[in-house]
């Protein structure tokens with residue numbers, strides 16, 4: 001039998017050789033070629049996918065590092081946002097209130113950018129969400145900082161005319177060194193073991209540590225009081241009073257005029273107290289307020305953030 005393909009012809013009842021026209025051969029060849037190319041291409045893609053070239057591998061590594069960098073950048077922006085938030089909080093609630101300026105409304109502080117989308121160009125590139133998100137956060141932050149700095153300018157202007165008032169309002173820390181242990185707000189009472197409003201802050205320091213008047217004023221009370229032990233109250237005027245409790249010694253007397261920074265007593269453990277510490281309160285217009293907002297003169301933003309963190313922990317007070 002000769003080589004080739006045969007077909008049975010039922011009319012002639014014989015096998016007939018299929019003749020291949022050159023055109024048919026060409027078509028066959030062509031389809032073989034296409035198959036080979038497609039299969040080869042698929043194989044190459046698979047290969048590249050699982051075995052990237054060293055250049056690609058380097059790019060992939062770079063990409064990964066960049067992503068991680070952006071992520072850590074974002075968390076750093078997060079911390080900055082917190083600091084700025086604190087600043088605007090202090091600004092609205094303290095500085096502006098002290099100087100009788102209207103607080104800046106949040107709508108202004110958090111105002112958007114409106115109008116054109118400045119990220120349209122990079123947004124269209126795949127995998128750029130992280131970059132866009134980071135840039136947007138930075139923009140918002142920059143704007144908040146800008147508004148804050150304008151606000152401080154206004155306040156500085158007002159402060160120039162209020163030297164006298166500034167000298168009176170509690171504005172320094174009552175102890176030079178201490179361990180800040182318990183903040184203002186709801187706390188577990190150390191002896192009664194119930195949740196109570198802690199109306200001041202507790203600063204732990206050894207018995208005998210000097211206590212300073214936090215602003216100019218007149219001593220309105222300097223005696224042993226139930227609960228507070230040996231306690232001093234100073235009236236600063238401008239609706240402000242400060243109170244220093246659990247002293248071991250009182251070094252001032254009722255009616256005495258005091259200056260900011262003057263030593264008025266010594267830290268102790270008198271009254272209802274679970275260890276040597278100073279319980280410090282600020283009363284404004286009859287209302288007890290959070291004293292850490294008044295440590296204006298001597299805290300950097302990061303120090304402030306640190307004690308703010310402690311102050312919001314729901315721990316037990318020393319009372």
Ligand SMILES: [Zn+2]
Pocket residue numbers: 198200201202278279280317318319
């Ligand atoms: Zn306390």
